[in-house]
Amino acid sequence: MAINAKTLDKTEYFYGHKACAGCGGSLAVRIALKVLGERSIAVLPAGCMSAVGFNFPQLCFGNNAIISTFAGTASMLTGVEAGLRAQGIKDFHAVGFAGDGGTADIGIQALSGAIDRNDNIIYICYDNEAYMNTGIQKSSLTPFGAKTTTTPAGKNIRGNLRPKKNMFEIVAAHGIPYAATASIGYINDFMRKVQKASEIEGTKFIHVLAPCPTGWGVPTDATVDIAKEVVDCGLWYLAEYEDGEFKLNHRPSVFTDAGEYLRKQSRFRHLKDEDIETIINARDKKWDFINKNFK
Amino acid sequence: MKPYLRNKIPSSPEEIPENTAYEAGYLVTKNAGWRNVKPVISIGKCVGCLNCYLYCPDGVIYQDNGKAAIDYDFCKGCGICRKICKTGAIEMEAEK
Numbered sequence: 085m086a087i088n089a090k091t092l093d094k095t096e097y098f099y100g101h102k103a104c105a106g107c108g109g110s111l112a113v114r115i116a117l118k119v120l121g122e123r124s125i126a127v128l129p130a131g132c133m134s135a136v137g138f139n140f141p142q143l144c145f146g147n148n149a150i151i152s153t154f155a156g157t158a159s160m161l162t163g164v165e166a167g168l169r170a171q172g173i174k175d176f177h178a179v180g181f182a183g184d185g186g187t188a189d190i191g192i193q194a195l196s197g198a199i200d201r202n203d204n205i206i207y208i209c210y211d212n213e214a215y216m217n218t219g220i221q222k223s224s225l226t227p228f229g230a231k232t233t234t235t236p237a238g239k240n241i242r243g244n245l246r247p248k249k250n251m252f253e254i255v256a257a258h259g260i261p262y263a264a265t266a267s268i269g270y271i272n273d274f275m276r277k278v279q280k281a282s283e284i285e286g287t288k289f290i291h292v293l294a295p296c297p298t299g300w301g302v303p304t305d306a307t308v309d310i311a312k313e314v315v316d317c318g319l320w321y322l323a324e325y326e327d328g329e330f331k332l333n334h335r336p337s338v339f340t341d342a343g344e345y346l347r348k349q350s351r352f353r354h355l356k357d358e359d360i361e362t363i364i365n366a367r368d369k370k371w372d373f374i375n376k377n378f379k
Numbered sequence: 380m381k382p383y384l385r386n387k388i389p390s391s392p393e394e395i396p397e398n399t400a401y402e403a404g405y406l407v408t409k410n411a412g413w414r415n416v417k418p419v420i421s422i423g424k425c426v427g428c429l430n431c432y433l434y435c436p437d438g439v440i441y442q443d444n445g446k447a448a449i450d451y452d453f454c455k456g457c458g459i460c461r462k463i464c465k466t467g468a469i470e471m472e473a474e475k
Contacts, residue, residue, distance in 0.1 A: 122380065142408055
């Protein structure tokens with residue numbers, strides 16, 4: 085049965101949390117837990133979602149949830165899954181919610197190990213494109229040109245010098261049973277992917293783009309719009325990897341203006357026309373690759 | 380189980396757990412004081428499409444008799460629901 089607003093579990097499992105108004109990451113966690121249901125054990129490393137979800141005695145998860153070490157999201161998921169299996173407990177999901185830093189920088193070895201062992205876990209990376217929890221420092225998923233406190237925009241250097249790490253394809257290169265990219269701007273697509281992941285045996289990875297109004301410099305009500313726009317302008321894509329094949333889920337017929345998308349955000353406001361051209365050229369190159377290699 | 384507000388804030392040493400585990404969904408504070416503006420739903424215009432419910436980062440919108448309703452205790456007033464509403468049934472009003 086197709087999952088949508090009407091068929092979704094009505095219970096909230098992530099409620100009363102202290103995330104900033106309009107937080108994209110909390111929307112991703114909330115929706116994923118509603119799809120997976122009460123019998124999921126959430127593992128959260130250091131990051132926004134553990135900082136806003138566990139402020140004793142304000143504990144905002146209605147299901148079982150635990151904070152892991154920063155580097156150990158995937159290894160704790162392995163342990164949770166193995167421990168419950170050893171006790172004969174069935175019909176549960178071990179799900180991890182790590183940020184972009186906790187996935188692509190600090191937790192990448194644990195994730196790689198879990199995929200190697202093919203542990204039966206779901207790993208969701210909510211990507212807000214910097215270490216937002218500690219005050220906006222660059223991670224390896226911060227896109228080119230973005231201003232953060234560690235990649236400031238000045239006279240000589242204009243924000244982040246390096247492109248976003250290609251986490252989706254790095255994970256897929258392990259030969260993982262299921263990997264996907266998503267965006268909270270296309271929430272039905274995200275829900276479908278979480279549900280699909282829950283039905284597959286082995287390691288599952290979902291990389292969901294979750295804008296942060298605080299770090300990106302957009303109004304709090306623009307989170308969902310900007311998450312849609314990044315897909316529409318081609319700077320992010322919705323795809324899946326399954327059975328050794330890449331599949332594109334959404335192909336914009338024409339890209340919307342990427343410059344307009346960038347200029348809406350204060351983290352990109354310093355960019356010159358030539359920087360925007362660099363970004364657009366990189367996007368076109370990426371899409372050449374997608375068109376060639378994705379179904 | 381949905382997390383809900385409790386009457387008791389654990390404060391004495393006996394009430395605070397010695398290990399790191401505690402009851403799930405234990406809420407002691409509201410988020411209502413965070414917002415400057417609040418969403419107000421015109422029930423006549425609401426068609427019950429549930430888009431606002433789906434996209435609310437705080438999950439404070441729920442279904443009530445086929446229409447959307449808001450838990451103002453935990454709404455932070457971000458305004459995503461107003462933007463997502465196709466029928467224009469949600470307006471933001473200043474908090475007094």
